Amino acid sequence: MSDDHGSIFDGLIGGDSSQWAFGTDFEDPLAGVDTTVPEGVAHAELAAYCLMLGDDALIMSQRLSEWCSRAPDLEEDIALANIALDLLGQARLLLARAAAADPGVLPALPEGSPVPAEDALAFFRDAGEFRNVRLAEVPNGDFAHVVVRLLLFSVARLELLERLRASTDTVLAAVAAKGVKELTYHRDWAARWFLTLARGTEESRRRLDTALGALWPLLPELVATHPVELSLARTGVAVAPAAIGAAVDDVLDQVLAVSGVPRPEPGAPDGPAGRHGLHTGHLEPLLADMQVVARAHPGGRW
Amino acid sequence: MSARERAAEAAGEVRDPEMPMLTLADLGVLRGVEMERGMDGGETVVAWITPTYTGCPAMATMRDDLVHRLNDAGFPRVEVRVVLDPPWSSDWISERGRAALRAAGLSAPGPARRASGPVALTLGPPRRAPDCPRCGSAATRLTSEFGATACKALYTCTGCLEPFEHVKEI
Numbered sequence: 001m002s003d004d005h006g007s008i009f010d011g012l013i014g015g016d017s018s019q020w021a022f023g024t025d026f027e028d029p030l031a032g033v034d035t036t037v038p039e040g041v042a043h044a045e046l047a048a049y050c051l052m053l054g055d056d057a058l059i060m061s062q063r064l065s066e067w068c069s070r071a072p073d074l075e076e077d078i079a080l081a082n083i084a085l086d087l088l089g090q091a092r093l094l095l096a097r098a099a100a101a102d103p104g105v106l107p108a109l110p111e112g113s114p115v116p117a118e119d120a121l122a123f124f125r126d127a128g129e130f131r132n133v134r135l136a137e138v139p140n141g142d143f144a145h146v147v148v149r150l151l152l153f154s155v156a157r158l159e160l161l162e163r164l165r166a167s168t169d170t171v172l173a174a175v176a177a178k179g180v181k182e183l184t185y186h187r188d189w190a191a192r193w194f195l196t197l198a199r200g201t202e203e204s205r206r207r208l209d210t211a212l213g214a215l216w217p218l219l220p221e222l223v224a225t226h227p228v229e230l231s232l233a234r235t236g237v238a239v240a241p242a243a244i245g246a247a248v249d250d251v252l253d254q255v256l257a258v259s260g261v262p263r264p265e266p267g268a269p270d271g272p273a274g275r276h277g278l279h280t281g282h283l284e285p286l287l288a289d290m291q292v293v294a295r296a297h298p299g300g301r302w
Numbered sequence: 303m304s305a306r307e308r309a310a311e312a313a314g315e316v317r318d319p320e321m322p323m324l325t326l327a328d329l330g331v332l333r334g335v336e337m338e339r340g341m342d343g344g345e346t347v348v349a350w351i352t353p354t355y356t357g358c359p360a361m362a363t364m365r366d367d368l369v370h371r372l373n374d375a376g377f378p379r380v381e382v383r384v385v386l387d388p389p390w391s392s393d394w395i396s397e398r399g400r401a402a403l404r405a406a407g408l409s410a411p412g413p414a415r416r417a418s419g420p421v422a423l424t425l426g427p428p429r430r431a432p433d434c435p436r437c438g439s440a441a442t443r444l445t446s447e448f449g450a451t452a453c454k455a456l457y458t459c460t461g462c463l464e465p466f467e468h469v470k471e472i
Contacts, residue, residue, distance in 0.1 A: 029361075029384065030384060031382070031383055031384050032348075032350070032381070032382075032383020032384050032385070033383070033384055033385070033386055075445055075446035075448070075456065076446075078446065078448050078449065078450070079446055079447065079448035081448075082448035082449075082452050083448070085355075085357040085359070085452060086355055086356060086357050086452060087357070088357050089353070089355060089356030089357025089358065090356050090357070092356075092357075093356060093386075158421060162420060162421060165418075170387065171386070173387070174386035174387040174389065175356070175386065177387065177388070177389045178353075178355075178356050178386065178389040178390075179356065180421060181389065181472040182355060182356060182472075184421050185447055185448075185470075185472075187421075187423065188423065188424045188425075188428075188447070189447060189448070191423055191425055192425060195425055247420075251423055254423055255423070255425075258425060
C-alpha cells in the first residue's frame with residue numbers, strides 16, 4: 001500500500017507499544033520474585049512437584065473452560081469461567097516456578113523462540129510429560145458431573161494448599177496462601193450445588209449419583225503419595241498427600257451426610273497413574289485442542 | 303519533593319483497568335515505589351504490584367499503565383515487579399477507595415476472614431449482608447458468588463429490584 005494512510009496493520013508491527021497490554025515483555029508472572037531454591041532441595045524434584053500442582057490446575061482449568069457458554073444459566077456459566085481463570089492463574093505461577101527451579105524441564109524449542117517458559121511447558125509437552133491427576137482430564141459430562149468433579153478436586157486441593165502455606169519454598173508458600181482464598185470459593189460453590197442436586201428432584205439426584213459413581217474411583221489418586229512428594233516433604237517444601245487423606249475424607253463426609261448421599265465404596269489405589277505420566281486416552285485430544293495454535297507457530301508472539 | 307515522592311505520586315494516580323473508579327493505590331494493588339541506582343549511575347523507578355486474584359488478567363495492563371504514567375512524569379526507566387507475599391486482601395482497599403466504590407454503585411467488601419488455620423466449609427449462604435448501594439435497602443439477595451470479574455459477586459436488591467455488584471471479601 002502506498003497511500004498516506006499506510007496499512008491498517010502498521011500499528012501491529014513495531015511502532016508504539018503503549019496501546020498494547022501484551023507483547024511488552026511482562027510475560028513472566030514471577031517478575032521480580034525471588035526464585036532462589038532453598039538450600040538442600042534438589043532443583044529437579046522441586047520442578048517436578050511444581051509440574052504436578054501446575055498441571056492439575058492447567059488441565060482442570062481447560063476442562064472447566066469447555067463449559068463456557070454451555071452451563072444451565074448465565075450465573076453458573078460465569079462461575080465456572082471464574083474458577084477456570086483462578087486455576088489458570090495458579091498454573092501460570094507454578095509452571096513458571098518449575099522452569100525457574102530447573103530449566104531442564106523445558107521442552108526444546110527452535111533457536112530464538114520468544115515463547116515464555118510457562119507457555120513452553122503448557123503448549124509444547126506431550127501427554128506423557130504431563131503430571132496431572134486423571135480426575136482433571138476425563139471428559140466433561142452433564143452439570144452434575146462438573147459439580148462432583150470440582151467438589152473432589154477442590155476439597156483435596158484446598159487441604160493441600162492450606163498446609164503448603166508453610167512450605168520452606170517461599171514461592172510455593174505464597175502461591176498456596178493466595179490459592180487457599182480462591183479454593184475456598186470453589187469448594188463452597190461445588191458443595192452447595194452438590195447439596196442442591198442431591199436434595200432436588202429425582203432426576204437431579206439420579207444424575208448426581210451417576211457422576212459420583214463415575215468419578216469416585218479417581219479420588220485415591222489425589223491422596224496417593226509420589227516419591228518426589230515424599231522426598232520434598234522431608235525438607236518441608238512439599239505436603240505428602242497421604243497426610244491430607246483423613247482431612248479430605250472428613251470434608252467429603254460432611255457434604256455427603258448433609259446431602260443424604262451414602263458414601264460410595266472406596267476405590268482401590270491402582271498403581272502409577274497421572275503423576276507418573278500415565279494418563280487416560282482423553283488427555284491427548286484435550287492437549288491437541290489446547291496446543292494446536294501455539295505449536296503451529298513456535299516462533300509466534302502473542 | 304524528592305524524586306521518589308514524585309514517582310510515588312505519579313504511580314498513585316494510575317487507575318485499575320477493571321474498576322476505574324479506584325486507583326491501584328486505593329485498591330491496595332500498588333505495594334510500593336522505590337528508586338534504584340543502576341551501575342551506570344542512572345536511576346530506575348521500581349514499582350511493586352500484587353494480583354488481587356492469581357489469574358487476574360489485568361496485571362499486564364496495570365504494568366503498562368504504570369510504565370507509561372511514570373514515563374510521562376519524567377522517569378524514563380521503570381521496572382514493575384510482582385510481589386506475592388503477603389497475598390492481597392480486600393481489607394487493603396482504602397477508605398477513599400470504598401467511598402469511590404459506593405459512589406459508582408458497587409458495594410464495598412466487609413472484613414475478610416482470617417487467612418490462617420483450616421478453612422471451614424460453608425454450605426449455607428455467606429454471612430455477609432451488603433446494603434443496596436443504590437437505595438440503601440438491607441433487603442438484598444445473592445445471585446452469584448462469581449461476577450463479571452473474579453473479585454466481585456452479584457446481588458439483587460429486593461427493595462428497588464436493581465442488581466448490583468459486591469466486591470468480595472478475600
